[in-house]
Amino acid sequence: MKTLSPPPGKPFDRLVIAVEADVFRSRQAVGRAMDRLGARVIRRTRLVTAVSEIFRNGLVYGGGAEVVITLDEADRMVWVDCTDQGPGIADLELAMKDGYTTGKGLGRGLGGAKRLVEHFEIHSVLGEGTQVRLAGRA
Amino acid sequence: MSQSAGLYLVDEIMLVAIDEDINDSDIVDLQDRLAQRVHDTGARGIVIDVSALEIVDTFVGRIIAQLAGIGTLLDSPTYLVGMRPAVAMTLVELGMTLPTVRTARNLQHALERLRATQ
């Protein structure tokens, strides 16, 4: 799987999601990054909710994930990269559709998360894993 | 068993307070406890308080819908209260409008509505 070029800004935090409690811990870190930029409540809520969906996907479907948070103070953006080494997604277009799921979820995660953020990109290679990069403006 | 959700019986109403860090394994336990206690106490209604939640993602949204479903099956009307504005906006944008769950502005409101339906 190709490596994404680093997002603008400076490193804020790096976390590993291995158990459910890590999902909570990691999304709190994203909330702290938004607080650092003095984000409005609605903007903070949107990004934290979006990453919560993505982190949980990383744990449930990807078998765990690595999270990198980057703070771009000049542009007032928080960038979040979530990478897993799971089975990958066969049909990304289908996965982005509302209501699609392969597991026990209702499958609103991906498409919904995309609507909540300023920037959303997803790369997936079957048998190698999935990378999701999202960013929210403070 | 973690305490990611509290159950309190107030004035014959079962109050459910969900915590921010509730996870998958807590849910089954919470559902069991709620069903059992509503049955044992003959609670007239259920109120799910989410005022402590900074976010509600689709995962927690589903938990809420399931708890309300249990309430309906046990003939115990279920109200959702205390959702913050930013949370409501975000949840709607995720496409989760929880159409099967009754809502009220706060606990007192829910209690009034529950009394009115008796």
Next chain:
Amino acid sequence: MPVPHIHKILDTQRDSLLREWASTQAEEGLIRKDLFTEAEAKAQIETLYDPLAKGVAASVDQDFLDPDDDVWEDLRAALAEVTRERTKRGVSTGDMATFVLALKYPLFERLRASVTDTNGTVLMEAIAQFTRLIDSVALYCTEICIAERDKIIQRQHDEMMELATPVVELWDRIVAVPLVGTLDSMRAQEVMESTLSAIVEKKADIVIIDITGVMTVDTQVAQHLIRTAAAVRLMGAEAIISGISPRIAQTMVQLGVDTGEIRTRGSLRMALADAFRQLDTDVVIRSVRGN
């Protein structure tokens, strides 16, 4: 060498040039006594004249006047200042350019009188170079003007956004959100935000969203309204959408918009009556004037 000629004129005939620059502006109808006092207008052209003369003086050894040269830094700064001031008071972009260009004619007349080479090459060259310089200055002016305009438009847009989403407390526990104009995605967000926070602040049980003043309702606007109503319900209040004109009702049906559970009423008045009924509020109107 044309530059020394220009320099000599600017250096020695400052007062008469300033006077004629001002009078050329007056002929072109650019003085705008309605916007500026005579003293202000005079100060503005002096502010521009001096850095211009200074730039020419600094270029006196050059073969020609290069508009991209650093010697015009002060002139650009002065231009930005004067342009901002004039734009702020309502001078148009075109007038601002003409304001600068008006210096050409008095200067050309003087060049014609003082440059007396036999075949006129130096004179032609001097006029060409000064024209090039002044044209680029006028163009720069226009750029500043447009940038200033954009800033003003942006600010007005922001103010409109705030103005356009008022939440009115109609009665205890009843608020109204009268929407006017067009409802794009950004405004729809604002509307939803202010509506939802009003539920908390005013302890509102019923929110009437009145769309009487909304020009068109397309699928997107309808979706926004439906989402807002859904969010209002999640917070435990209820939304009523009022002011749906017959035309808009028709469009919505044609678009296949499903308003589902949302309560809709024809007018704000009907919505309010509905809200009173629901909250068990009786409003009695007694006539004060006997007739």
